[in-house]
Amino acid sequence: MSTARSTTPRPLSDTARGRHATFTSFAQPGLETEVDFVVVGSGAGGAAAAVVLARAGYRVAVVEAGPWRAPEDYPWTTYGTIRDLFPDWGSLVTQSRALWPIVQASCVGGSTVINSAIVVRTPGDVFTRWEREYGIDGRALEARVWEHQDRIERELSATVVPPDARGLLNTLAMDAAEKLGWSSHYMVRYAKDCEGAGQCLQGCRKGRKQSTNVNYIPEVLERGGYVLSTAPVKDLLFDGRRVIGVTGRFQDPETRKFGARFTVRARKAVFVAASATQTPVLLAKSGIKSRALGTLFRAHPGTGVFGVYDDPVDQNVGATQGWASTAFRQDPGLKLETLAIPPEMVAGRLPGGGTELIRRFREYRHVAMWVAAVRAESVGTVKPSLFGGPVVKYQLDEADMRKLRKGLSMVTRMHFEAGAREVIPGIFGLPYKIGPDQIHLIDEGPTDPRCYVAILSHLFGGCPMSADPRQGVVDERGKVHGYEGLYVADASAIPTTIGVNPQHTIMALASVWAENLVS
Numbered sequence: 001m002s003t004a005r006s007t008t009p010r011p012l013s014d015t016a017r018g019r020h021a022t023f024t025s026f027a028q029p030g031l032e033t034e035v036d037f038v039v040v041g042s043g044a045g046g047a048a049a050a051v052v053l054a055r056a057g058y059r060v061a062v063v064e065a066g067p068w069r070a071p072e073d074y075p076w077t078t079y080g081t082i083r084d085l086f087p088d089w090g091s092l093v094t095q096s097r098a099l100w101p102i103v104q105a106s107c108v109g110g111s112t113v114i115n116s117a118i119v120v121r122t123p124g125d126v127f128t129r130w131e132r133e134y135g136i137d138g139r140a141l142e143a144r145v146w147e148h149q150d151r152i153e154r155e156l157s158a159t160v161v162p163p164d165a166r167g168l169l170n171t172l173a174m175d176a177a178e179k180l181g182w183s184s185h186y187m188v189r190y191a192k193d194c195e196g197a198g199q200c201l202q203g204c205r206k207g208r209k210q211s212t213n214v215n216y217i218p219e220v221l222e223r224g225g226y227v228l229s230t231a232p233v234k235d236l237l238f239d240g241r242r243v244i245g246v247t248g249r250f251q252d253p254e255t256r257k258f259g260a261r262f263t264v265r266a267r268k269a270v271f272v273a274a275s276a277t278q279t280p281v282l283l284a285k286s287g288i289k290s291r292a293l294g295t296l297f298r299a300h301p302g303t304g305v306f307g308v309y310d311d312p313v314d315q316n317v318g319a320t321q322g323w324a325s326t327a328f329r330q331d332p333g334l335k336l337e338t339l340a341i342p343p344e345m346v347a348g349r350l351p352g353g354g355t356e357l358i359r360r361f362r363e364y365r366h367v368a369m370w371v372a373a374v375r376a377e378s379v380g381t382v383k384p385s386l387f388g389g390p391v392v393k394y395q396l397d398e399a400d401m402r403k404l405r406k407g408l409s410m411v412t413r414m415h416f417e418a419g420a421r422e423v424i425p426g427i428f429g430l431p432y433k434i435g436p437d438q439i440h441l442i443d444e445g446p447t448d449p450r451c452y453v454a455i456l457s458h459l460f461g462g463c464p465m466s467a468d469p470r471q472g473v474v475d476e477r478g479k480v481h482g483y484e485g486l487y488v489a490d491a492s493a494i495p496t497t498i499g500v501n502p503q504h505t506i507m508a509l510a511s512v513w514a515e516n517l518v519s
C-alpha cells in the first residue's frame with residue numbers, strides 16, 4: 001500500500017541528496033546543526049524566501065513538517081492525497097455556525113503541490129489599501145513585488161493554459177462569458193507544457209505543475225543548503241529577545257509518532273512560513289508576545305454549482321482550472337473560475353444515497369463545475385487549541401454571504417448561456433436542479449452559511465503586517481515587532497484579502513523580505 005513515505009526526488013546530485021534529512025526510524029540519532037538562515041515551511045512563502053537566501057551564498061536549512069514526495073510518487077486518489085499530503089487528514093474546519101473545511105497541504109512544497117498554480121499579479125490597489133490602513137510604504141513595496149513577480153513568472157514557466165489542455169470545462173465558460181459581455185481570460189499558471197491531465201488537486205503526477213518541491217527546494221539543496229522533512233518545528237529558540245533557531249522531533253509520516261530530536265540554530269535569522277493557520281500558532285506556542293497575534297484572519301471562501309449538459313463535458317479532461325474572470329473583483333467582490341473536481345468529490349457533493357445517488361451520479365460525464373470565490377471582508381482569529389493545533393474562528397457576515405450568493409447566481413447564468421439544460425445549485429433548501437427560469441431562487445436564497453458547502457483555500461492574516469505594533473505582528477520587512485532575528489514570510493503576514501489567487505503575492509513578498517537581508 002502506498003503511504004506517506006518521505007523520499008528525495010530525482011534528479012538531484014548525490015551530495016545534495018545527502019543534505020536531505022528525514023524520519024528513518026525511531027532509533028535514528030538526533031540532529032544538531034547550525035546554518036545562516038532557518039526557513040520553517042517549504043510552501044509558497046518558505047521556498048521563495050529560501051531560494052533568494054541560498055542564491056546569495058548563505059547556508060539555508062528548510063525545515064518542513066510534511067514528507068517529500070516526488071511527482072511520480074503522489075497518491076493516485078483524493079483519499080490518498082488527503083491521507084498523505086494533508087495535515088491531520090484535512091480535518092481543520094472553521095469554528096462557526098458552518099464548519100467549512102480549511103484546505104492546505106503538509107509536504108515539501110506545501111499547498112503549491114495540491115493547488116491549481118494559477119498566477120495573478122498583485123493588483124495595485126492592494127498596496128494602496130495596505131498603505132492607507134496599515135501604514136506600509138505601498139508604492140515602494142509594489143515596485144519590488146512586481147519585479148520579483150516578473151522573475152518568478154520566468155523561472156516557474158508561467159504560461160496561459162495551452163489550447164490542447166483547455167477541455168470543454170474551460171472553453172464553455174469562455175463562450176458563456178463572451179455572450180454575456182463579461183471580460184474574462186484563460187488562466188496563466190505555473191505549468192510547463194500542461195497536458196490537461198486534470199490532476200492539479202491531487203498533485204500533478206506528470207510533473208508539469210511547477211510546485212516548489214520540483215524547483216526552488218531542490219535548488220536550495222544543490223546550493224549547499226539542507227532540507228529537513230517530516231520535521232514539524234515545535235519551538236523557536238531564544239537568546240533574550242533574539243530568535244536563534246528552531247527545535248522539534250522527526251515524525252513518522254505513517255504512524256505520526258515522534259522520533260529523534262532535531263535542533264537547527266540560525267546565525268542570522270529564522271523565517272517562519274508555516275502558513276496562515278500554523279505560523280500564528282507556532283509563534284504563540286513559542287511565547288511571542290503580540291496583541292495582534294492570531295488576529296485579522298481572512299479568506300476568499302468559495303463554492304460552485306454544476307451545470308448539466310446534454311453532451312458529455314468530461315470536466316476532468318483538460319486543465320483543472322483554466323478560465324477565470326476578475327471583472328467583478330471590486331464590485332461586488334468576486335472571482336469567477338472553472339474548477340474540475342475529481343469524481344469522488346462530485347459524488348460527495350450530490351445529495352441522496354443508494355440508488356438515488358447512483359442515478360444522479362450517472363450524469364457525471366455531463367456536469368461542469370464553475371465556482372465563485374468571495375473577496376470577503378469578514379475577519380476571524382487563529383489561536384492554539386489545548387492540544388496545540390490551530391483553532392480558526394471565522395464566518396462570513398451577511399454582506400459577504402450576499403456576495404457568495406450573487407456569485408453562484410452569476411455562474412448559474414453562465415451555464416444556461418453556455419447551453420446547460422439544468423443547474424445543480426447545491427444550496428440547502430433549493431430544489432436539486434433548477435432550470436433557466438429559476439435563477440431567482442438563488443438570488444433569493446438563504447444567507448445562512450450552513451446552507452452552503454464552501455471551502456477556504458486562500459487564507460490570509462494571523463500575523464498581519466502593519467507599521468503599528470498594536471495592529472500588526474510584523475512590520476513591512478516581515479520582521480516580528482519587538483524581536484530580533486525573527487521574520488514571517490507567508491500568507492499569515494498579509495493583512496487583507498486581495499481578490500485574486502494569492503500564491504504569486506506570497507512568493508513575491510517573501511522574496512522581497514529575504515532580499516532585504518542579503519543586500
Ligand SMILES: Cc1cc2nc3c(=O)[nH]c(=O)nc-3n(C[C@H](O)[C@H](O)[C@H](O)COP(=O)(O)OP(=O)(O)OC[C@H]3O[C@@H](n4cnc5c(N)ncnc54)[C@H](O)[C@@H]3O)c2cc1C
Pocket residue numbers: 040041042043044045046063064065066103104105106107108109110111112114115116117118119120201231232233234273274275276278279282457458459489490491492501502503504506
Ligand atoms: C486546493 C487549493 C488550490 C489553490 N489554488 C491556487 C492557485 O491556483 N493559485 C494561487 O495563487 N493560490 C492557490 N491556492 C492558495 C495557495 O496555494 C496558498 O495561498 C499558498 O500556498 C500559501 O502559501 P504559504 O507559504 O502561506 O503556505 P503553504 O504553501 O501551505 O506552506 C506551508 C508549509 O509549512 C509547513 N508547516 C506548517 N507547520 C509547520 C511546522 N510547525 N514546522 C515545519 N513546517 C510546517 C506545512 O506543512 C506546509 O508545507 C490554492 C490552495 C489550495 C488548498
